[in-house]
Amino acid sequence: MEKPMQEKVAFLGAGNIAKAIMGGMLKKGVSPSSLFAADPSQNQIAALPSGVTGFSDNLKAIAQADVVVLAVKPNTIAELCASLSPTIGNRLVISVAAGIQSGTLQAGLGASVPIIRCMPNTPALVQAGMTGLFATSNVTDAQKQSAENILSAIGLLEWFPRESDLDAVTAVSGSGPAYFFLVIEAMEAAAVELGLTPEVAHQLVTQTALGAAMMARDSTDPVSILRNNVTSPGGTTAAAINSLTEDQIPAIFARAIASAHKRSIELANE
Ligand SMILES: NC(=O)c1ccc[n+]([C@@H]2O[C@H](COP(=O)([O-])OP(=O)(O)OC[C@H]3O[C@@H](n4cnc5c(N)ncnc54)[C@H](OP(=O)(O)O)[C@@H]3O)[C@@H](O)[C@H]2O)c1
Missing domain, CATH: 3.40.50.720 (NAD(P)-binding Rossmann-like Domain)
Structure with a gap:
């Protein structure tokens, strides 16, 4: 204790x-x-x-x-x-x-x-x-x-x-909860588009986010391995991951976090 x-x-x-x-x-x-x-x-x-x-x-x-x-x-x-x-x-x-x-x-x-x-x-x-x-x-x-x-x-x-x-901490973890909230909002909206109720969509998405974060935090494998482990070739996850990759998700996040970093430096000097 x-x-x-x-x-x-x-x-x-x-x-x-x-x-x-x-x-x-x-x-x-x-x-x-x-x-x-x-x-x-x-x-x-x-x-x-x-x-x-x-x-x-x-x-x-x-x-x-x-x-x-x-x-x-x-x-x-x-x-x-x-x-x-x-x-x-x-x-x-x-x-x-x-x-x-x-x-x-x-x-x-x-x-x-x-x-x-x-x-x-x-x-x-x-x-x-x-x-x-x-x-x-x-x-x-x-x-x-x-x-x-x-x-x-x-x-x-x-x-x-x-x-x-x-400034990097601010851009990654300080502002970071909002990035995850945005992803959760987007996934919930997509779930509702598929006919699920907002309540069920919220439960499915938030529990999935929590579980994925716990696995990413606790696993000894890199996160990319965890992702590959659930992405069978030709399967449903692969269809979504291919679409996200085509839409350049890594570059989108890199630009967003660089913008937050730049703004943190500007605010500190205002
Ligand atoms: N909330 C977060 O999760 C979070 C995360 C990272 C950093 N921060 C930082 O934490 C700080 C506080 O944020 P917060 O969300 O807790 O703000 P908050 O809820 O507005 O609390 C600030 C409190 O300080 C009072 N206050 C104003 N001037 C004061 C003075 N001279 N002496 C003593 N108290 C005074 C305010 O009263 P009045 O409302 O009457 O002015 C208010 O009750 C900010 O600088 C923010 O950047 C917060």
């Missing part, structure tokens, strides 16, 4: 992602008395998990904490960092804000503050997220471990040595 985490963690911004992380931590056995959250919205405070202490004042929340998670929208981060800089001290700061570079965070908070940037994705809401992480040079190994203790509550983690890799 994993040792319960001892750090006290303050979430600034108590919206979707903060609640997802707190919910995952509580499920893992972290005591709610070690979690604090601040948000200007009383509704968000009222919706905090039971036992988590809520504040309307960010500084009161961070006064309680060893680790501070910045979970506000990217457009409010700079102002937030400036307001924290006099009191942040040497607390570890973890930012989940998409596209906000560590240089921007460091400029607001102070050059010596240890900062970890991360890019989670929406399956974090069901503890099946994929999070890419980057640590600035001020971050100690013990602080990296703290970040892992916190963020492993929402899924799998991967560290990246270069901050620029987070």
Whole structure:
């Protein structure tokens, strides 16, 4: 059994992602008395998990904490960092804000503050997220471990040595759930065209997506072998795969992900 985490963690911004992380931590056995959250919205405070202490004042929340998670929208981060800089001290700061570079965070908070940037994705809401992480040079190994203790509550983690890799993470796993949702929508629509009800189409497609993802994740064979294993020459799967290949599915995805990568770099520099 994993040792319960001892750090006290303050979430600034108590919206979707903060609640997802707190919910995952509580499920893992972290005591709610070690979690604090601040948000200007009383509704968000009222919706905090039971036992988590809520504040309307960010500084009161961070006064309680060893680790501070910045979970506000990217457009409010700079102002937030400036307001924290006099009191942040040497607390570890973890930012989940998409596209906000560590240089921007460091400029607001102070050059010596240890900062970890991360890019989670929406399956974090069901503890099946994929999070890419980057640590600035001020971050100690013990602080990296703290970040892992916190963020492993929402899924799998991967560290990246270069901050620029987070643009690729954004393009692949950050935006990736939407690509799969689009494929699911398209397959469901095709199933309805064949006369199935929307409910049945939804069940067939989502369970197939889940099963295929589990096989792809857990198999020791490359995914191309798994695909070949279910594609008999002249069969039904071959008919569909030939059609998808003729329509250049790999090139379509390569272009889409390159577009997301380019946009991530642009947004970080806006
Ligand atoms: N949701 C995801 O799955 C996901 C995935 C990857 C990255 N992220 C990142 O996570 C961050 C938060 O996203 P979210 O979806 O959780 O947003 P959200 O649900 O809108 O939550 C943000 C909360 O922060 C509050 N807030 C605004 N200014 C604040 C301040 N100065 N101090 C404290 N709280 C403040 C907001 O209140 P008001 O609404 O009253 O302004 C809101 O309740 C974003 O930067 C996003 O890029 C989210």
